[in-house]
Amino acid sequence: MSRAELRAVGLVRRYGGLTAVDHVDMSAPPGMITGLIGPNGAGKSTLFKLLTGVEQPDEGAVLLGDRDISKLRPDKRSRLGLVQTFQVPSLFTSMTVRDNLLVGVENRRRDYGGGLFGLGVRKNPSHEQVVDDMLASLGLSDLADFVAGSLPTGALRLAECARALCAHPDVLLLDEPASGLDAVETERFSALLRRIADAGVAIVLVDHDVDLVFTVCDQVYAMVGGKVVAHGDPATVRANPTVQSVYLAQGSVAA
């Protein structure tokens, strides 16, 4: 089963007189990591909420493959393969990582056919086996027996991603996944994202760490004032004069 592309077409979201998202078109193709950057108030979170279904657009549409999902609630979108992780990891803190992933497997899509990281090659694997294979394929077996609440932030985020993958998503939406990670954890996390994308998942990443976004993403959308002001590969977006002027002012994008 080929995976679906996520697209935003002419999305508009207004709050009273303020247009937080202003006619935004974007696409997140399978196998690619798509980044979203912008200064405070640019509209990133609002766009993210329109993609996940937490907010509804005033105009435009969100498409998953050929299907218009604009009116669907987040849980319905999740059943169709649009899975998100949260700024604050949402694992059950009193359960082990393995048990958290078991919950993820039990909530997975009904049309799950296996395939990610070779899962599904076994005939009717037990849920436990699916979880152990998932952790092994991600290089995270060392985390399996830890109680989630005892893990440092970096490991928790890796485990949260692993749980999201148990739902066999077409699209993984990551909101500030690197916040609170040190340099080593960020590197491990970036490598994990690449492996997930290489397995054919479309990843959308919103993060204040623009250097991370430029390093890990295949394409980047830069927003200012609700509009997309630059789009392309990281080098192109980094060199864009508007992006330069916004971020150079903050001292966070090297020329």
Ligand SMILES: Nc1ncnc2c1ncn2[C@@H]1O[C@H](COP(=O)(O)OP(=O)(O)OP(=O)(O)O)[C@@H](O)[C@H]1O
């Ligand atoms: N529920 C709301 N009601 C009114 N205005 C809102 C609401 N949510 C966001 N806004 C406004 O919409 C604009 C875009 O906000 P948004 O949070 O999407 O930006 P952002 O790029 O995610 O910013 P940040 O990086 O600070 O999180 C801002 O001016 C914000 O004040």
